[in-house]
Amino acid sequence: MAHIHLGEGSFPLWALVLWTFIGAGLISTIVYRIRNGGIKTHQIALAGIGAAASFAVFQLNIPVWGGIHMNLTGLVGILAGPLLGGLIALVVNIFSAALGHGAVGLLGANTLVNATEAIVAYYAFKALIGMDWDVFPASASAATLGLSAGAVLMGVIIVISGVNGSALPRGDLTIAVAGLVGLNLGVAVIEGILTGFIVQFLASVRPDLVGLTDQEAREESTGVTA
Numbered sequence: 001m002a003h004i005h006l007g008e009g010s011f012p013l014w015a016l017v018l019w020t021f022i023g024a025g026l027i028s029t030i031v032y033r034i035r036n037g038g039i040k041t042h043q044i045a046l047a048g049i050g051a052a053a054s055f056a057v058f059q060l061n062i063p064v065w066g067g068i069h070m071n072l073t074g075l076v077g078i079l080a081g082p083l084l085g086g087l088i089a090l091v092v093n094i095f096s097a098a099l100g101h102g103a104v105g106l107l108g109a110n111t112l113v114n115a116t117e118a119i120v121a122y123y124a125f126k127a128l129i130g131m132d133w134d135v136f137p138a139s140a141s142a143a144t145l146g147l148s149a150g151a152v153l154m155g156v157i158i159v160i161s162g163v164n165g166s167a168l169p170r171g172d173l174t175i176a177v178a179g180l181v182g183l184n185l186g187v188a189v190i191e192g193i194l195t196g197f198i199v200q201f202l203a204s205v206r207p208d209l210v211g212l213t214d215q216e217a218r219e220e221s222t223g224v225t226a
Contacts, residue, residue: 002113002147002154002184003058003069006163008103015161016105023090023108026115030086039084046209047084050076055092059101070187073150074143075195077118078125079202079209085118086111109157113150121146125199126211135203135210140196147188155181 011019050072058071071092077085093110096102102110125142129135155177159170166173203210 002117002150002181003071003102004106004110004113004154004158005101006103006106006158008105010103010163010165011106011109011161012164016108019106019112019157019161020108023111023115026086026112027090030083030115034083034087039081042209043080043084047076047080047088050080050085051088051091054088055095058092058096059099070191070194071114071117072191072195073114073117074121074146074192075198077121077146078139078142078195078199080118082119082122085122086115089114089118109161113154113157116153117146117150119146120149121195129212135212136196136200139199139210140192142192143195144188144192147191148185151181151184151188154184 054072054076058069060069073085073089076088080088090107090111093102093107093114097104097107121142124145125138128138128142133141158177159174162170163173168176199210203212
């Protein structure tokens with residue numbers, strides 16, 4: 001949902017190097033963990049579907065305050081997991097940049113933003129389900145929380161980096177970015193609700209796709225019913 005819609009050369013060189021380095025570090029860590037721990041077979045199929053859906057929705061840009069859109073990264077994180085969710089964020093940003101949606105130089109920063117959304121959404125969903133929340137409020141809240149974290153991180157990255165050629169003092173830039181973040185937080189709620197409906201439907205027909213079969217097995221073994 002959050003995405004830095006600035007052109008090439010908008011960030012100073014040191015900022016490009018910094019966010020690219022951090023983004024590369026995150027992706028390297030994800031790849032290392034996948035190679036050592038492996039992933040479940042069904043997650044691979046979900047990752048492919050999630051990447052295609054995320055990329056398609058990603059291109060539907062509303063030209064308001066630099067551009068806002070949904071990208072389903074919260075849903076991707078919940079279904080595919082934090083590791084594949086981070087890789088999907090990278091892939092979607094690469095293909096989007098190739099189409100002119102986002103600068104190539106900002107791949108590191110945008111991957112950090114979107115991977116954060118997927119990772120936070122996944123762990124928030126697992127935590128809420130572990131607290132016996134129902135699927136809809138758990139997934140809607142988790143997705144909203146993940147997308148909100150990405151929106152805030154996007155704002156922090158822009159304010160820290162500054163924008164080349166901008167006449168705004170850092171304080172005014174912070175206020176302008178805060179408005180953009182606030183707008184994205186509103187969209188996060190809408191996308192969170194949509195994610196809740198999707199996850200609730202999947203849980204009703206294929207609970208294994210959202211990782212609920214293990215919980216059901218534990219409840220049956222202890223005699224606990226919902």
